[in-house]
Amino acid sequence: MTGHGEVRPGFEAVREAFDEVAAATSGGVAFSVFRRGRLVVELCAGSAAPGVPWTRDTHVVLFSGTKGIVATLVAMLTARGQLGPSERVARYWPEFAAAGKADVAVSQVLAHTVGLPYVDADVPMTDNAANAAALAEQSPLWTPGTRVAYHALTYGYLATELIRRVTGQRVGELLHELLAAPHGLDLRLGTPPAVPVATLRRAPGYRISTFLQDEERRRVVERMYRGLLDSTDTMNSPGYRGAELAAGSGVGTATSMARLYDLLLAGSLVPSAVLTQATRTWSEGVDAISDRPLRFGLGFELADPIGTYGADADPGAFGHSGAGGGRHGAWPNRGVSFSFTTNELQAEDVDTRAATLLAALHRAA
Template sequence: MDVHGTVAPGFEAVRDVFAGIVAHARGGAAFSVVRRGETVVELWGGLADPDAGTPWERNTLCVLFSGTKGVVAAVVAALDVLDPEAPVRAYWPEFTAEATVGQVLSHTAGLPFVDAEHDLLDTAVCAAMLARQSPLWTPGSRVAYHPLTYGYLVAELLRRTTGRGAGALVREVLARPHDLDLHLGTPPELDARVARLVRAPDYRISTFLDDPERRRIVERMYAGLLDSDELVNSARYRRAELAAASATGTALSMATLYDLLAAGHVAQQAALARASRTWSEGVDALNDRPLRFGLGFELADPIGTYGPAEVAFGHSGAGGGRHGAWPQAQLGFSFVTNELRAEDTDTRAATLLATLYDAL
């Protein structure tokens, strides 16, 4: 399959690695790097719809899954209306757990799943359920990834402080001012541009986890979201404003967003510094995966999620997506793909980031 796009002089090795990824793909992908406002890598290739044989185009949108969390973290930093030290109850009186805003944003609140039958796409109902729910541990005492509940909680905090939904805030704070092809609650007129998601035969979640009892908890956390291709490819999923999982965007727009963040053009310096410092770290209490979080952003961790750079922030996405900034190199990057692979066998983003680092 052909690779399209351009690279700046000195980044040819990145194109070679990307070409190898596309050559062995069932689906498609895109990889972009923006440095100080200049696009130095913009590549795409493969199939946006493997079943129909539709090629990936320059403007193909891809579901970002948890890359959405980084987008919403950028909104939180840009608005700077939530005090991370304040109790959630200060903004949301019905919330019963003794958790702070910072604990919600750094995945230590102890509310990793909705403990009742629910529609995972009904964000208002899920938020109301979580407000009444007792945490699994004392908030702040353990770190464990909150794959969907992060979105319900943060979106409700934003609604309480701004009166706006998460999708509107992504549009008004990020997409429109910075001309980003980025959407939370993707409108129908863009459906034809969205890549169809496919799972590799061995795709699975929580690849660090062996304990069967905690595996059952993890299954509750994901609520069946990644069990089949049907839901994640549905219009209903794309329309939902899941502030943890359902945004769509292009690699170029995501790389541009992180470049703008690193350059101080989205959030004030103090707010970004606060959001990108360590608020929680350790081995996930449920998933056994090493974690390090800022306020909604993932940070450079012991397993090299963000490549060789010692300082990095961003957010990965289920199946292989990787989006972030290397502040010291003054750049943003994004790898998007519609072919979901298991974390323990997927080397695509890691190889691209290692090659990018060498090219700098």
């Protein structure tokens, strides 16, 4: 496959890298880049569904790229004085104080150190309220703040309930009101069936948590993901796309995701002091469950030892990746934001697509 779209002068190497990436994908891919407010790369290739070409307007499930959108909303609420990272969760959500969690800080939820990586209760994955209520009653696996482990789905239930408690609004409603409508971003949480979305597929041999070798902890990972990534039936279902799952059911385009991070860099969404607070290190280390090296701000992933945001591209990089290969974020020191989207899920230990693109972008930018 050959990519189609636009690149500004000086970014020709990115097009070459994109063609290489497209050739390594059975499905569709898109890559968009802004530099200081200007769209400099907008490329796509392949198919969104059988017989349907991928275009600049193709929507795709963002999986955990959604977490970066939600982290942005949290930063906006912080700037408004509605939510404080150092405040106790129970200040906003009194029921959360149960089971020894009275002193848990909002930052511990956002930085994945709260110790609630899965839901004990048997409640539907798509029911935000039921999952939040169950987590409020649940005891953490460790003393909050003492370990870091990626909260793949529970981050969303916890963040959604916090947002609802301080605003009285659903998270998808807030996304539309604060981001999508005023800034023309084609992003949704709670996507109606009438909106066309790229059909997701799993590459042969796709698997999650590729750093993990311990079988006992593998069972914990399975509890965390609740079978979501085991079959394309669930992830392609209208029920999943329509759910306002702040951890992973957001839908959008590559250009809108890159523009979101461009707006953050420009100071158009939050003051610089709030963004600095949200993108400094709040937790880091080897994931206590999956063994993956990681580093978090307040809901944002940060530059890490495995080069998620480009090897040495920018030590201040932040954003959020998504299951199967999506990569969205920014290099503040270069004034660059980017988004790579795809509908073919590849395993992390063999997927070089985003790394190839970011390496080419680093050379160009």
